[in-house]
Amino acid sequence: MSTKVPHRLAILFDVDGTLIISGGAGADSWRLAFDELYGIPADIGKFTDTGMTDPDVGRKTFEAVLHREPAPAEFSKLLERRLHYLHQTVRESKHYQVLDGVAELLPKLLAEGYLLGLVTGNLEAAAHIKMHRGKLNRFFSFGGYGSDSSDRAEVTRIALRRAALVFGAELGPERCVVVGDTPHDADAAHAAGIACVGVASHNFNAEQLREGGADWVIESLKDGLPQAALA
Ligand SMILES: [Mg+2]
Numbered sequence: 001m002s003t004k005v006p007h008r009l010a011i012l013f014d015v016d017g018t019l020i021i022s023g024g025a026g027a028d029s030w031r032l033a034f035d036e037l038y039g040i041p042a043d044i045g046k047f048t049d050t051g052m053t054d055p056d057v058g059r060k061t062f063e064a065v066l067h068r069e070p071a072p073a074e075f076s077k078l079l080e081r082r083l084h085y086l087h088q089t090v091r092e093s094k095h096y097q098v099l100d101g102v103a104e105l106l107p108k109l110l111a112e113g114y115l116l117g118l119v120t121g122n123l124e125a126a127a128h129i130k131m132h133r134g135k136l137n138r139f140f141s142f143g144g145y146g147s148d149s150s151d152r153a154e155v156t157r158i159a160l161r162r163a164a165l166v167f168g169a170e171l172g173p174e175r176c177v178v179v180g181d182t183p184h185d186a187d188a189a190h191a192a193g194i195a196c197v198g199v200a201s202h203n204f205n206a207e208q209l210r211e212g213g214a215d216w217v218i219e220s221l222k223d224g225l226p227q228a229a230l231a
Helices: 025-038 054-066 072-092 102-111 124-132 152-167 183-191 206-211
Strands: 010-013 115-119 142-144 176-180 195-199 216-218
Touching (some): 010 152, 054 072, 072 124, 102 115, 115 152, 115 183, 152 176, 152 183, 183 195, 183 206
Parallel strands (some): 195 216
């Protein structure tokens, strides 16, 4: 019996729009945190865009509604309140969902010998709070997060270094593939030397993802990842 040694070894998944949809829980938690601390129910959607990391979202929104930069202690308090409310908003979200195919695909990839990680703009704790409701945290033994860098390419490189720590061996970018739902995911993956599968399950359709640079595009994770992306 031959042991399968896949060319690709690690698969890095984006969180929001790729594995789960939080149904607005992220924005709701920021609004509640700003409202409690400053009496302003700030709408992050007005001041930030989807590719930004959590620390950038918090800082930009703070500056927009309070017209100054947050002091470090204020910012740390804001992040604490935001994570506090995120537990509640994820739990109560009516439109939270684990996206099609995810619950079947993750155990299958593990069984086939792939290493699974996360690469996301969420603060590390925020990613885990969002994934907890779908019982998905257990599949991921490493990751790069918005709390590691505001540059998503650097977040991706950090995810690879974390994989090396967990598995005890260096992991080159050519042995990885990123799976994400936006052109930002493809840009960050490419900047780190990694190929990207675009999943047209949420904000972007297949054509937009193809134009945005994804190396392969699929409609959802229901039929698994393209063989060529795993070979
Ligand atoms: Mg996403």
